[in-house]
Amino acid sequence: MRAALSFDSAPPFAAPLRFFLTAPLFGVLAGLLLAFDGGDALASRWSPAALALTHLLTAGFMLQAMIGASIQVLPVVAGASLSRPLLVARVVHPLLSGGALLLAGGLRWGSGFALESGALLLGVGIAVFLGAAVVVFRVRSTSPTIRGLKLAYVALGVAALLGILLAFALARGWPFELVALTDLHAGWGLGGWAGVLLAAVAYVVVPMFQLTPGYPARPAWAFPLAVLGALVVWGTSATFGPPWLVRLAQVFLAASGIAFAGLTLKLQAQRRRARADATYRYWQFGLAASVLALAMVASATLFPALARHAAWAPLVGVLLIIGGFVSFIAGMLCKIVPFLAWLHLQQLARTRVPSMNQFLRDDETRRPWLAHVLAVVLLAGAALLPVLALPAGLAFALACGWLGWNLLQVVRRYRRCVATVEQGRADDGTPREPDDGAA
Amino acid sequence: MSGIRNLMTDDHRRCDDLFAAAEQAAGRGDLAAAREAFGQFHAAMLAHFGSEEGTLFPAFEERTGMTGGPTQVMRMEHQRMRALMDEAAEALDGGRGDDYLGVAETLLIMMQQHNMKEENILYPMCEQHLGGDGTLEGRLAGEIGVP
Numbered sequence: 253m254r255a256a257l258s259f260d261s262a263p264p265f266a267a268p269l270r271f272f273l274t275a276p277l278f279g280v281l282a283g284l285l286l287a288f289d290g291g292d293a294l295a296s297r298w299s300p301a302a303l304a305l306t307h308l309l310t311a312g313f314m315l316q317a318m319i320g321a322s323i324q325v326l327p328v329v330a331g332a333s334l335s336r337p338l339l340v341a342r343v344v345h346p347l348l349s350g351g352a353l354l355l356a357g358g359l360r361w362g363s364g365f366a367l368e369s370g371a372l373l374l375g376v377g378i379a380v381f382l383g384a385a386v387v388v389f390r391v392r393s394t395s396p397t398i399r400g401l402k403l404a405y406v407a408l409g410v411a412a413l414l415g416i417l418l419a420f421a422l423a424r425g426w427p428f429e430l431v432a433l434t435d436l437h438a439g440w441g442l443g444g445w446a447g448v449l450l451a452a453v454a455y456v457v458v459p460m461f462q463l464t465p466g467y468p469a470r471p472a473w474a475f476p477l478a479v480l481g482a483l484v485v486w487g488t489s490a491t492f493g494p495p496w497l498v499r500l501a502q503v504f505l506a507a508s509g510i511a512f513a514g515l516t517l518k519l520q521a522q523r524r525r526a527r528a529d530a531t532y533r534y535w536q537f538g539l540a541a542s543v544l545a546l547a548m549v550a551s552a553t554l555f556p557a558l559a560r561h562a563a564w565a566p567l568v569g570v571l572l573i574i575g576g577f578v579s580f581i582a583g584m585l586c587k588i589v590p591f592l593a594w595l596h597l598q599q600l601a602r603t604r605v606p607s608m609n610q611f612l613r614d615d616e617t618r619r620p621w622l623a624h625v626l627a628v629v630l631l632a633g634a635a636l637l638p639v640l641a642l643p644a645g646l647a648f649a650l651a652c653g654w655l656g657w658n659l660l661q662v663v664r665r666y667r668r669c670v671a672t673v674e675q676g677r678a679d680d681g682t683p684r685e686p687d688d689g690a691a
Numbered sequence: 692m693s694g695i696r697n698l699m700t701d702d703h704r705r706c707d708d709l710f711a712a713a714e715q716a717a718g719r720g721d722l723a724a725a726r727e728a729f730g731q732f733h734a735a736m737l738a739h740f741g742s743e744e745g746t747l748f749p750a751f752e753e754r755t756g757m758t759g760g761p762t763q764v765m766r767m768e769h770q771r772m773r774a775l776m777d778e779a780a781e782a783l784d785g786g787r788g789d790d791y792l793g794v795a796e797t798l799l800i801m802m803q804q805h806n807m808k809e810e811n812i813l814y815p816m817c818e819q820h821l822g823g824d825g826t827l828e829g830r831l832a833g834e835i836g837v838p
Contacts (some may be wrong), residue, residue, distance in 0.1 A: 331811070395810075426828050460807075463707060463711050527718055607778075607793040607796065609796055609797070649720070
C-alpha cells in the first residue's frame with residue numbers, strides 16, 4: 253500500500269530513454285554482423301555467428317527495450333515507483349550494454365574471457381535492476397498485469413542464472429548437457445521473461461493504443477502462470493525425467509503462446525481506432541510471425557525429424573525473435589517515445605505544447621516499417637538460401653538504424669521545444685508556447 | 692456487479708466508446724458528426740472528473756487522511772486532459788481534422804494511462820475504504836449519469 257502513494261512519480265525522461273535509444277543500435281550491429289559473416293551465420297543455431305546474433309538481439313535489443321519499458325511502466329500499471337530511477341538507469345544501462353557486447357563478441361570470436369565477463373556484467377546489471385524492481389512484489393496483484401510483471405521478473409532472474417552457468421560451462425568446458433541447458437535457458441528467456449512481460453504489457457497497451465475490448469480476465473490471469481508452470485515442469489523433468497514430460501511442457505508452452513497471440517489478433521480485429529498506425533502494423537505482423545514460429549516449435553517437438561533440417565532452428569529464431577519480439581518492440585517505441593516527449597515537455601512548459609504526432613509523424617514511420625518487413629522476409633530466406641545473408645543483414649541494419657534515427661528525431665524536436673520554453677522563461681519569466689519547435 | 696470500482700470503471704469504458712465514435716467520424720472526414728460525438732465525449736469526461744473531484748476524492752481523503760497523494764495527482768492529470776480536450780474541440784471547430792486526430796491520439800494515451808492508475812490502484816483503495824457506502828455510490832452514479 254505504501255508504494256501506491258508514490259504513483260505520481262513518472263521517472264525522468266532520461267531514465268528509460270537511454271535504453272530505448274540503445275536498443276536499435278544492437279539491431280544495427282546484428283545486421284552488420286550477419287552481412288559480414290554471410291551465409292555461415294545462419295547455417296546452424298550453434299554457429300558462433302548465430303549465437304552472437306541471437307544475443308545481440310535478445311541480451312541487446314530486447315533486454316534494453318524491456319528494462320527501459322519496465323522502469324517507465326511500473327509506476328503507471330503497478331503504482332510501484334523505483335526509488336531512484338535515474339540512478340538505477342545510469343548503473344544498469346552501461347552494465348547491460350557492455351555485457352551484451354562482450355557476450356556477443358565472446359560467442360562470435362570464441363573468447364572465454366569475453367564470454368564470462370559479458371555474462372557476469374549482464375548478470376550484475378539484471379541483479380541491480382531486479383533489486384530496484386523488487387518494489388513491485390510489495391504491491392498486491394490487483395490486475396493480471398501486475399502478476400505478469402512479477403512472474404516475468406522471476407523468469408528474468410532464472411534465465412540470467414542459466415545463461416551465466418552456460419557461459420562458464422562453455423568457456424571452461426564443464427561437463428553439462430549444453431543442448432538441453434541452452435533450450436531451457438531460451439525457454440525461460442524468450443517464454444518466461446520476454447513472452448510473459450509482453451503479455452503483461454499487452455493487457456494494458458493493446459486496449460490503450462488500439463481501443464480494443466480488454467483481454468478477458470480468465471486467460472489474462474492464467475497465461476503467465478501457465479508459462480511459468482510449464483517452464484518449471486520442463487526444468488524438473490529435464491533433470492529427473494521422464495523425457496516425454498519435457499516434450500509435453502514444450503508443446504504446452506508453444507500452444508499457450510499461440511493462444512495468447514490468437515486472442516490478441518481477435519481483439520485487434522475489434523479495434524475502434526480510425527486509422528491503422530505504426531504500432532498496429534508492427535503488432536499484426538509480429539503476431540503472425542510469432543504464431544508461425546511457435547507452430548514450428550510445437551511441430552518439431554512432436555515430430556523431431558523436422559528439427560533435423562539445419563534451417564529449421566534458425567528459421568524459428570528469425571521468426572520469433574525478429575519477426576515477433578523486435579516487431580512488437582519497434583511498434584511500441586514509435587508510440588511510447590513521442591508520448592513521453594509530449595508528457596515531459598507538457599510538465600515542463602505547463603502550457604500548450606505540440607501533440608505527440610508532431611514529434612513523430614505516422615508517415616515518418618512507414619518506410620522504416622517496410623524496411624523491417626523486407627528484412628524479416630530476407631532473413632527468413634537467408635535461413636534457407638545462404639546467399640541472401642548479405643542483403644538480409646544490410647536490410648535489417650537499415651531498418652533498425654531507421655527506427656533509431658526516428659527516435660533521435662523525437663529527442664531532437666523535444667530538446668528544441670525545451671530550449672524554446674527555457675528561452676521564454678529567461679526572457680520574460682513566462683514559458684513560451686513551443687508550438688513551432690517540433691515541426 | 693456493483694461497487695465503486697465497477698461503477699467508475701464502466702464509466703471509463705463509456706467515455707472510451709464516445710471517444711472512438713468521434714475519432715472514427717473524424718477519420719472519415721465527417722467533421723460535423725465528429726463534433727457531435729466529441730461534444731458528448733467531452734461532456735461525459737467533464738461529468739466524470741467533476742464527480743471524482745467533488746465527491747469521490749474528498750470522501751476518500753476524509754476517510755484516509757491522504758490529501759497530498761494519489762488524488763492530488765489525479766486532479767493534476769484531469770487538468771491536463773481538460774486542456775487537451777479544449778485543444779481538440781478548437782481543432783474540430785476550426786475544421787482542422789488532422790490536427791484533431793493528432794491531439795486526440797495524445798489525449799487517448801494520456802486518458803488510458805490515467806484510467807489505468809485509477810482502475811488498478813485508486814479505485815481498489817476507494818473500494819477498500821469506502822466500499823459498502825451505498826449513499827456515496829448512489830451520488831456518484833447520479834453525477835456521472837448512470838441510471
